[in-house]
Amino acid sequence: MSEKEIKNNETEKSLSLEEIFEQRIARDEKIEPKDWMPEKYRKTHIRQISQHAHSEIIGMLPEGNWITRAPSLRRKVALLAKVQDEAGHGLYLYSACETLGISREELYEQLHTGKAKYSSIFNYPTITWADMGAIGWLVDGAAIINQVPLCSTSYGPYARAMIRVCKEESFHQRQGYEIMITLANGTPEQKEMAQDALNRWWWPSLMMLGPTDAESVHTAQSMKWKLKRKTNDELRQQFIDQTVPQAELIGLTIPDPDLKWNEEKKGYDFGAIDWDEFWQVVKGHGPCNKERMAARVNAWEKGKWVRDAAMAYAKKQEDKKLKKAI
Amino acid sequence: MKNNWPLWEVFVRSKNGLEHRHFGSIHAADEEMALENARDVYTRRNEGVSIWVVESKHITASNPENNGELFEPAQDKVYRHPTFYTLPDEVKHM
Amino acid sequence: MKNENKIQYIYGIADNALILGQRLSELCGHGPNLETDIAMTNMALDLLGQTRSYYQYVAQLSGDGKTEDDIAFLRIERQYKNVLLVEQPNKHFGYVITRQFFYDVFHLLLLEELQNSNDETVAAIAKKGIKEVSYHQRFSSDWMKRLGDGTEESHQKVQEAVDDLWRYTDELFHMTDDDKIAVENGIGVNVATLREKYEQRIKEVFEEATLTIPETKWFQKGGKQGIHSEHMGYLLSDLQYMQRTYPNMKW
Numbered sequence: 001m002s003e004k005e006i007k008n009n010e011t012e013k014s015l016s017l018e019e020i021f022e023q024r025i026a027r028d029e030k031i032e033p034k035d036w037m038p039e040k041y042r043k044t045h046i047r048q049i050s051q052h053a054h055s056e057i058i059g060m061l062p063e064g065n066w067i068t069r070a071p072s073l074r075r076k077v078a079l080l081a082k083v084q085d086e087a088g089h090g091l092y093l094y095s096a097c098e099t100l101g102i103s104r105e106e107l108y109e110q111l112h113t114g115k116a117k118y119s120s121i122f123n124y125p126t127i128t129w130a131d132m133g134a135i136g137w138l139v140d141g142a143a144i145i146n147q148v149p150l151c152s153t154s155y156g157p158y159a160r161a162m163i164r165v166c167k168e169e170s171f172h173q174r175q176g177y178e179i180m181i182t183l184a185n186g187t188p189e190q191k192e193m194a195q196d197a198l199n200r201w202w203w204p205s206l207m208m209l210g211p212t213d214a215e216s217v218h219t220a221q222s223m224k225w226k227l228k229r230k231t232n233d234e235l236r237q238q239f240i241d242q243t244v245p246q247a248e249l250i251g252l253t254i255p256d257p258d259l260k261w262n263e264e265k266k267g268y269d270f271g272a273i274d275w276d277e278f279w280q281v282v283k284g285h286g287p288c289n290k291e292r293m294a295a296r297v298n299a300w301e302k303g304k305w306v307r308d309a310a311m312a313y314a315k316k317q318e319d320k321k322l323k324k325a326i
Numbered sequence: 327m328k329n330n331w332p333l334w335e336v337f338v339r340s341k342n343g344l345e346h347r348h349f350g351s352i353h354a355a356d357e358e359m360a361l362e363n364a365r366d367v368y369t370r371r372n373e374g375v376s377i378w379v380v381e382s383k384h385i386t387a388s389n390p391e392n393n394g395e396l397f398e399p400a401q402d403k404v405y406r407h408p409t410f411y412t413l414p415d416e417v418k419h420m
Numbered sequence: 421m422k423n424e425n426k427i428q429y430i431y432g433i434a435d436n437a438l439i440l441g442q443r444l445s446e447l448c449g450h451g452p453n454l455e456t457d458i459a460m461t462n463m464a465l466d467l468l469g470q471t472r473s474y475y476q477y478v479a480q481l482s483g484d485g486k487t488e489d490d491i492a493f494l495r496i497e498r499q500y501k502n503v504l505l506v507e508q509p510n511k512h513f514g515y516v517i518t519r520q521f522f523y524d525v526f527h528l529l530l531l532e533e534l535q536n537s538n539d540e541t542v543a544a545i546a547k548k549g550i551k552e553v554s555y556h557q558r559f560s561s562d563w564m565k566r567l568g569d570g571t572e573e574s575h576q577k578v579q580e581a582v583d584d585l586w587r588y589t590d591e592l593f594h595m596t597d598d599d600k601i602a603v604e605n606g607i608g609v610n611v612a613t614l615r616e617k618y619e620q621r622i623k624e625v626f627e628e629a630t631l632t633i634p635e636t637k638w639f640q641k642g643g644k645q646g647i648h649s650e651h652m653g654y655l656l657s658d659l660q661y662m663q664r665t666y667p668n669m670k671w
Contacts, residue, residue, distance in 0.1 A: 307329070
């Protein structure tokens with residue numbers, strides 16, 4: 001061992017486990033499930049990853065509404081595949097979360113009892129076909145902005161799940177935008193349907209990127225652990241700047257009279273967001289909070305006898321095998 | 327809570343000639359279902375030609391606390407690598 | 421063989437895939453577990469994919485500018501030729517699996533014969549479908565065993581579904597006039613000849629699943645003639661909603 005190496009070892013010894021841990025993250029090293037980690041890191045990750053997973057499976061419901069009513073076979077299979085992807089993404093994320101020592105069933109329990117949160121946007125109703133377009137274009141668009149930086153987050157299983165999610169999700173936003181283009185180029189009725197959907201989904205999509213930096217409790221810590229790379233306000237600005245030209249291109253109007261290009265900051269200025277509405281929905285008073293939760297609880301409870309049957313059958317088969325072996 | 331489907335690890339060979347690679351996890355009640363679930367979840371986009379599943383509890387993993395004794399002793403065995411040996415410039419490939 | 425007969429013959433197969441696919445897609449997001457949810461959606465996607473292939477061919481045959489969507493969404497109820505079995509509702513998971521199993525076993529036997537059709541397009545669609553449907557049959561057979569030989573509750577529930585749905589299985593083997601013409605022309609399959617193998621396969625799985633085939637000699641029929649159960653109208657209201665409300669638009 002060289003002198004330098006010996007020195008390094010000594011300084012490492014004088015550091016606490018937590019300091020070494022933070023240094024590893026600062027060096028862009030990944031943290032893996034069996035590595036030592038501060039309890040707060042574990043808890044924060046369980047909270048964020050599970051919240052993310054819950055959002056995926058709750059997110060299946062508003063779009064799932066329209067699978068049986070999709071206007072063409074091509075749209076029907078595409079929507080079905082998309083909603084199925086969301087189930088897959090939920091599954092990848094629950095699996096990542098399980099590596100932190102919590103079971104999927106415990107996570108469901110947290111969701112079903114209201115202890116865990118999910119993205120509030122899914123508490124808004126999907127009332128026309130154009131909502132499938134608006135969700136894909138705006139909600140998935142905002143989600144991608146949130147998710148891409150997570151592909152290089154510090155916790156290995158989360159980063160790997162996000163790489164898979166982002167890869168698969170790239171078709172979702174295109175699908176949504178294509179629906180909007182078709183409507184915007186269609187009959188006056190269709191165009192009106194598209195504009196109406198944009199009007200209803202625009203502000204909730206902006207809120208989806210999270211409270212303003214001044215009000216966001218977790219930002220600083222999350223930045224350090226690479227759970228976040230940009231602040232909520234930065235992400236929101238990025239989303240608006242990329243979406244406005246897309247709306248213009250297809251002749252739709254962003255429902256914000258204060259929206260205007262700011263040459264100095266090379267970005268759009270925009271109107272005030274109604275944060276009261278946001279917090280109301282978070283607290284459970286959105287138009288569909290109750291329905292969404294009821295649908296999930298119902299699926300889980302009604303599925304119990306099925307899951308139990310599979311376990312009982314597996315056990316019987318196992319016993320049979322053992323008997324044969326004897 | 328006791329009756330939950332156990333966790334399985336899924337390994338997929340994306341095409342012949344490549345090794346099976348860890349793709350992720352699923353829950354399933356038995357081996358058959360584990361294979362089927364792995365197929366339905368991880369090969370929807372034509373990602374695989376062969377699947378292995380193993381119940382997670384059967385995997386024995388090394389403990390990162392032992393990483394020092396397990397892996398560091400290999401670090402200074404530079405003579406295992408071709409670059410350790412000098413060759414005359416005239417010999418271009420070996 | 422007249423195009424019209426051929427078209428009707430294809431409806432008799434394709435409409436089953438559409439309606440069963442529609443029923444399965446109702447379940448997306450509501451399955452007993454995420455993995456099962458994803459698996460059932462895969463089956464729905466397979467069936468809807470087959471539907472599209474058949475309808476696109478019908479659109480080409482009819483040559484009147486009709487599209488796959490006109491065929492899927494704009495017929496009146498009496499013009500859908502699916503069997504009663506596939507339109508039965510998702511009463512609970514036991515019904516979903518039993519309906520699937522009863523149809524999968526038939527579907528696979530049908531496609532195995534249909535791949536020899538002397539209509540190349542029909543044969544090609546069948547050939548591609550065999551791989552998908554083999555997997556469906558494997559999936560639903562496995563689940564029949566799990567539910568049948570699982571817990572007391574699951575046994576009772578799936579037996580209830582079997583008792584209710586068995587009466588729709590006889591219709592699978594009825595020959596319509598269009599079937600007969602298609603068989604004479606080497607295009608179609610004589611479904612009556614599939615019955616023996618069908619019952620054999622059901623028996624094998626039921627034995628392992630500890631389930632019993634009901635004694636009943638009373639069977640329901642009508643779907644093949646377009647006379648459906650009361651469930652069908654509601655299913656079509658969803659399916660056709662957009663096309664009926666906003667006619668002649670592109671989506």
